[in-house]
Amino acid sequence: MNEHRTSSSSGGSQLEKAKVRLVHHLLEVKMLGRAIRSMEVMVHSSTFLLPKLHQPANSPAKKYALVVLNQNLPRFVPRLWTHAKLRICADGGANRIFDEMFQMTNDPDYESTRKRYIPEIIEGDMDSIRPEVKQFYSSQGSKISDKSHNQETTDLHKCISRIHRCTPDHEKTNLCVLVTGALGGRFDHEAANINILYLFSDMRIVLLSDDCLIRLLPKTHKHEIYIESSVEGPHCGLFPVGAPSGSTTTTGLKWNLSEAKMRFGSMISTSNIVHAEKELEGTVLHQELEGTAALQETTPTEAIQIPQPPLHCFLAMKVNDDVSHDARRQERASGVAKIESVARFSAC
Numbered sequence: 485m486n487e488h489r490t491s492s493s494s495g496g497s498q499l500e501k502a503k504v505r506l507v508h509h510l511l512e513v514k515m516l517g518r519a520i521r522s523m524e525v526m527v528h529s530s531t532f533l534l535p536k537l538h539q540p541a542n543s544p545a546k547k548y549a550l551v552v553l554n555q556n557l558p559r560f561v562p563r564l565w566t567h568a569k570l571r572i573c574a575d576g577g578a579n580r581i582f583d584e585m586f587q588m589t590n591d592p593d594y595e596s597t598r599k600r601y602i603p604e605i606i607e608g609d610m611d612s613i614r615p616e617v618k619q620f621y622s623s624q625g626s627k628i629s630d631k632s633h634n635q636e637t638t639d640l641h642k643c644i645s646r647i648h649r650c651t652p653d654h655e656k657t658n659l660c661v662l663v664t665g666a667l668g669g670r671f672d673h674e675a676a677n678i679n680i681l682y683l684f685s686d687m688r689i690v691l692l693s694d695d696c697l698i699r700l701l702p703k704t705h706k707h708e709i710y711i712e713s714s715v716e717g718p719h720c721g722l723f724p725v726g727a728p729s730g731s732t733t734t735t736g737l738k739w740n741l742s743e744a745k746m747r748f749g750s751m752i753s754t755s756n757i758v759h760a761e762k763e764l765e766g767t768v769l770h771q772e773l774e775g776t777a778a779l780q781e782t783t784p785t786e787a788i789q790i791p792q793p794p795l796h797c798f799l800a801m802k803v804n805d806d807v808s809h810d811a812r813r814q815e816r817a818s819g820v821a822k823i824e825s826v827a828r829f830s831a832c
């Protein structure tokens with residue numbers, strides 16, 4: 485009898501515990517939904533890849549800073565160079581500008597081409613820039629920022645630190661830092677370059693190569709990403725690096741996610757395709773991640789706390805030639821894709 489009572493009361497308490505867990509879970513879902521709805525939208529676009537002629541007249545004025553890394557220059561560098569407000573070469577990136585701009589601009593006059601492309605700053609540990617290149621740019625007025633004493637951070641890190649330091653907070657959101665040659669080379673460099681997106685998540689940084697661009701979708705916002713279908717896509721991927729994305733919902737992709745969990749070691753979205761023909765104006769991806777602080781504010785009990793703040797997700801987008809801009813524009817309709825994602829840590 486006693487035994488029976490014990491097991492039944494323990495069964496009862498198990499049921500109670502399950503109920504409490506369920507209530508907590510429902511509360512958590514409700515709060516996450518509320519957190520998503522209250523987030524501001526961050527708009528992204530890659531119009532910097534387009535020739536000036538094709539840039540939308542009414543797009544909001546964005547300032548670009550260009551950082552050139554020590555890798556083959558992507559074909560659109562001359563265009564980015566012309567429109568950037570600031571140009572920084574990361575150490576050996578200066579060799580690339582010195583050596584490769586002729587071929588890119590098809591200008592037979594070497595001397596005058598060189599003198600047209602002078603970076604404002606060359607920043608780094610100076611172990612890759614050639615002495616004659618350093619001498620040339622120094623004589624043309626470039627600031628040489630020699631950080632050879634610092635072997636703790638990469639040259640890209642040093643460049644972005646400088647931009648971060650020199651940009652007032654209220655201007656950070658209106659500045660886009662384009663980093664060329666960041667992808668497709670040595671994997672340790674590529675991974676370190678991606679890490680920069682996370683280290684400086686309050687800045688808009690786009691890593692670029694001839695084939696791909698990567699941008700962070702910060703956890704603080706919802707995101708609308710207008711895809712320039714003439715020069716980017718249709719392939720794309722979403723990567724929750726460092727932390728799981730607990731619930732991601734997308735529209736406008738061929739393989740949409742519906743409250744899907746993404747994490748490394750499980751499902752991630754790769755080889756996805758922008759597939760937004762049904763919608764009309766540019767492709768938009770929404771991704772939303774909430775932080776611990778927001779949850780703690782609204783959490784009625786200690787039990788539903790997220791153990792660590794979730795991290796951000798990044799979006800990788802295929803980049804294409806823009807030679808047949810008009811043809812391609814007709815071929816692939818622009819559209820709107822949305823991604824909503826909530827990062828959540830589960831106990832497992």
Ligand SMILES: Nc1ncnc2c1ncn2[C@@H]1O[C@H](COP(=O)(O)OP(=O)(O)OP(=O)(O)O)[C@@H](O)[C@H]1O
Nearest residue numbers: 553554574575576612638639640666669670673674
């Ligand atoms: N193969 C590559 N792939 C991706 N990024 C690169 C590659 N090579 C250089 N970079 C980027 O360009 C920046 C400047 O390159 P540079 O060769 O001057 O760097 P470094 O610090 O001397 O590199 P290393 O590790 O070879 O000593 C690096 O900080 C890195 O961000």
Ligand SMILES: Cc1ncc(C[n+]2csc(CCO)c2C)c(N)n1
Nearest residue numbers: 608609611634635636637638639640
């Ligand atoms: C844990 C650790 N790993 C590697 C390096 C080496 N390192 C990192 S960035 C950099 C500069 C490259 O220009 C160098 C040499 C370090 N310092 N600490």
